[in-house]
Amino acid sequence: MNNAHPQTSPPAPATHDPAQDLANKRLAILIIALVGLLLAGGQTLANLATQGHAAFNTTNLGLFWGLPIVIYDYFLLTSTGLAMVASLAIVTGAEEFRPVLRRTVWLALAGLLGGVVVLMLELGHPLRALWAVPFSFAFSSPLYWKVMAVSFYVLSLLVLLYRLLRTHWTLQSLRPYALVALALALSVTAIAGVVYGSQSFRPFWASGDIPVAFIFESLLGGLAFIYFFSYLAYAFNPKWMPADLRHLFDTRLPTLLALAIFIHLLFVVARLGSGLYGNAEGLQVWQYLASSPLLYLELFVGLLLPLILLMLPQTRTYPAVQIVASLLVMNALLIARYEYIIGGQLVPLFKGAWAPDLINYVPSMTGWLLLLVAIFLSNAVNAFGELKLGLGSNEQ
Amino acid sequence: MAKWGMVIDLDKCTGCQACTTACTMENNRLPGEHWQDVLFYHEGTYPNVKLMWFPRPCMHCENPSCVSVCPTKATYKDPNGGFVLMDYNRCIGCKYCQVACPYGVRFYVDEKAVVQPDIRGAFPSDDGRQWDPPYKGPQDDPSRGIGIQPHGVVSKCTFCYHKVSKAPEGVADLDEDIPELKEYVPACVRVCPPKARFFGDLDQPESRVNRLIADQRGVRLKDETGNKPQVYYLSGGASASVPSLRSMAAAPAPEDAADTINEISDTASRSA
Ligand code: SF4
Ligand code: SF4
Numbered sequence: 001m002n003n004a005h006p007q008t009s010p011p012a013p014a015t016h017d018p019a020q021d022l023a024n025k026r027l028a029i030l031i032i033a034l035v036g037l038l039l040a041g042g043q044t045l046a047n048l049a050t051q052g053h054a055a056f057n058t059t060n061l062g063l064f065w066g067l068p069i070v071i072y073d074y075f076l077l078t079s080t081g082l083a084m085v086a087s088l089a090i091v092t093g094a095e096e097f098r099p100v101l102r103r104t105v106w107l108a109l110a111g112l113l114g115g116v117v118v119l120m121l122e123l124g125h126p127l128r129a130l131w132a133v134p135f136s137f138a139f140s141s142p143l144y145w146k147v148m149a150v151s152f153y154v155l156s157l158l159v160l161l162y163r164l165l166r167t168h169w170t171l172q173s174l175r176p177y178a179l180v181a182l183a184l185a186l187s188v189t190a191i192a193g194v195v196y197g198s199q200s201f202r203p204f205w206a207s208g209d210i211p212v213a214f215i216f217e218s219l220l221g222g223l224a225f226i227y228f229f230s231y232l233a234y235a236f237n238p239k240w241m242p243a244d245l246r247h248l249f250d251t252r253l254p255t256l257l258a259l260a261i262f263i264h265l266l267f268v269v270a271r272l273g274s275g276l277y278g279n280a281e282g283l284q285v286w287q288y289l290a291s292s293p294l295l296y297l298e299l300f301v302g303l304l305l306p307l308i309l310l311m312l313p314q315t316r317t318y319p320a321v322q323i324v325a326s327l328l329v330m331n332a333l334l335i336a337r338y339e340y341i342i343g344g345q346l347v348p349l350f351k352g353a354w355a356p357d358l359i360n361y362v363p364s365m366t367g368w369l370l371l372l373v374a375i376f377l378s379n380a381v382n383a384f385g386e387l388k389l390g391l392g393s394n395e396q
Numbered sequence: 397m398a399k400w401g402m403v404i405d406l407d408k409c410t411g412c413q414a415c416t417t418a419c420t421m422e423n424n425r426l427p428g429e430h431w432q433d434v435l436f437y438h439e440g441t442y443p444n445v446k447l448m449w450f451p452r453p454c455m456h457c458e459n460p461s462c463v464s465v466c467p468t469k470a471t472y473k474d475p476n477g478g479f480v481l482m483d484y485n486r487c488i489g490c491k492y493c494q495v496a497c498p499y500g501v502r503f504y505v506d507e508k509a510v511v512q513p514d515i516r517g518a519f520p521s522d523d524g525r526q527w528d529p530p531y532k533g534p535q536d537d538p539s540r541g542i543g544i545q546p547h548g549v550v551s552k553c554t555f556c557y558h559k560v561s562k563a564p565e566g567v568a569d570l571d572e573d574i575p576e577l578k579e580y581v582p583a584c585v586r587v588c589p590p591k592a593r594f595f596g597d598l599d600q601p602e603s604r605v606n607r608l609i610a611d612q613r614g615v616r617l618k619d620e621t622g623n624k625p626q627v628y629y630l631s632g633g634a635s636a637s638v639p640s641l642r643s644m645a646a647a648p649a650p651e652d653a654a655d656t657i658n659e660i661s662d663t664a665s666r667s668a
């Protein structure tokens with residue numbers, strides 16, 4: 001079976017070759033992403049060269065991890081979510097996921113690259129980190145395990161991708177590689193949760209269920225990204241999409257995405273409820289968050305609206321609805337990551353002459369530029385894959 | 397081997413900040429980013445308001461969370477003396493130790509300076525350090541976080557390792573009033589005008605620090621974290637006390653302060 005080219009041809013005029021049209025559009029996406037990367041990356045580097053780390057607006061008063069860490073974790077967890085979806089589909093023999101397997105694994109690598117580049121720009125000594133972390137054998141540190149798990153996770157994705165790009169694979173033949181990738185994706189995500197969840201003196205963060213919440217959040221992100229980037233791969237023209245991909249998008253995927261939104265919502269509402277009613281030192285951040293429109297944007301527009309749209313039989317199969325729903329979910333997850341990471345640091349450890357109240361944090365322009373760097377870089381890598389690797393194929 | 401500890405008597409502390417100034421001079425700290433600081437805050441509401449203060453160095457915890465989270469072992473517990481130190485050559489500037497320290501006593505060197513204008517701009521360094529102040533101590537040991545900090549790392553109080561580690565073997569207390577020992581006394585302890593700070597070996601039962609802790613019921617800050625500080629506070633309640641909660645160590649929020657001032661002026665004008 002070969003699905004590198006659209007199976008359902010658009011009723012185009014005789015002079016138009018739809019495959020060529022699609023290739024041109026993909027090339028345009030690649031060029032836009034590269035230009036964006038050049039502009040955002042150039043300005044970021046200029047800001048860092050002139051202001052140093054101070055360009056991130058973080059402080060020694062208590063707001064140590066700012067927007068760059070939010071972006072890094074967002075992209076990392078999206079990557080592991082994509083890897084989980086792909087490997088789960090392979091392990092469970094879900095044949096209908098075939099048309100998105102290559103794209104999903106490639107996208108997982110592209111997203112991870114975006115996140116890691118942001119982390120490298122945030123670290124004080126990024127190059128030193130390359131040797132100092134692996135050779136420290138700092139077994140007591142969750143960050144040590146996170147770095148090690150991410151390294152092996154990348155390797156497992158590369159192997160899986162290599163197998164996927166070869167000819168004549170079956171889900172059965174990929175199962176061992178997918179199992180390893182799944183285990184590592186789960187590990188990375190859970191350890192990322194432990195990094196925060198283990199900080200027992202920060203009640204806003206500390207909870208044993210954070211690693212589990214992170215895993216469900218990642219899965220949700222993975223599903224939303226598959227939707228959005230598959231549509232992007234066909235220039236948002238559903239008529240150009242292969243029939244088996246459309247079938248997946250109209251049957252299993254809306255249900256799965258809705259289910260993932262629902263589970264994530266349960267975690268969010270449970271934390272919000274206990275946070276608002278709890279009176280432990282540090283939980284007052286929930287009152288602060290509840291007074292900001294961002295939380296309601298996340299809950300009602302980012303999660304509830306897509307959930308309803310994806311549950312209604314009248315709307316769930318509309319391409320426009322699916323695109324908007326996935327975009328809303330992607331944004332809601334970014335807000336959630338921001339509120340969680342920043343919120344856990346807003347109550348200063350010891351208020352006093354230097355920090356009288358909740359710490360006032362506003363992300364800097366350089367922080368937002370880093371978000372653009374991650375978005376453009378991941379998109380450039382992804383667009384390259386769409387152009388050159390036949391990511392829409394079931395097999396070569 | 398000694399296990400150095402500090403005792404701070406809050407009944408004697410006057411909040412004069414001599415310790416902060418001494419530490420700043422000794423370790424070339426920036427204004428506003430003091431390894432040792434005295435936090436000022438208020439307790440209660442008008443008319444029962446008390447101005448409080450609380451001196452706070454690094455606790456050199458027995459079970460330091462900053463050490464256990466560090467992914468490179470750049471911050472470590474020295475078994476000889478129990479100092480918690482920094483190796484600037486290994487630190488990658490990930491700031492996890494800052495996030496994980498419950499006492500807020502670690503400083504990333506490249507943040508925007510708290511006090512503006514940034515004094516570092518007037519004294520730039522040409523050897524990769526964050527600045528080159530006109531006065532600086534002769535000690536320089538990056539593997540123990542001593543000397544001017546390089547870029548991209550986290551720094552912290554060293555318990556004046558460069559002084560204390562040279563103390564004669566077996567000495568129980570480092571007391572600035574004993575002439576032959578005063579050079580080994582941490583700067584913040586040595587300058588304290590009301591002698592509210594004491595420094596000694598917690599492993600020697602007869603040391604003065606141990607006797608003070610036992611006789612005056614010394615307590616450790618936020619002991620529930622499990623970090624087990626090697627800094628103890630004495631507080632008979634006559635003056636400053638150990639804040640049990642973070643929010644108790646709070647200066648008023650700007651709007652609260654304005655309300656309080658209005659209330660006071662209203663009351664004053666009514667009684668007039
Ligand atoms: S007070 Fe903080 S920095 Fe000092 S040893 Fe304890 S955890 Fe580490
Ligand atoms: S900032 Fe440096 S000392 Fe702190 S955890 Fe990271 S590597 Fe360790």
Ligand code: SF4
Pocket residue numbers: 418419420422423431432453454552553554555556582583584585
């Ligand atoms: S022991 Fe030394 S480094 Fe630590 S607060 Fe006192 S003067 Fe500063």
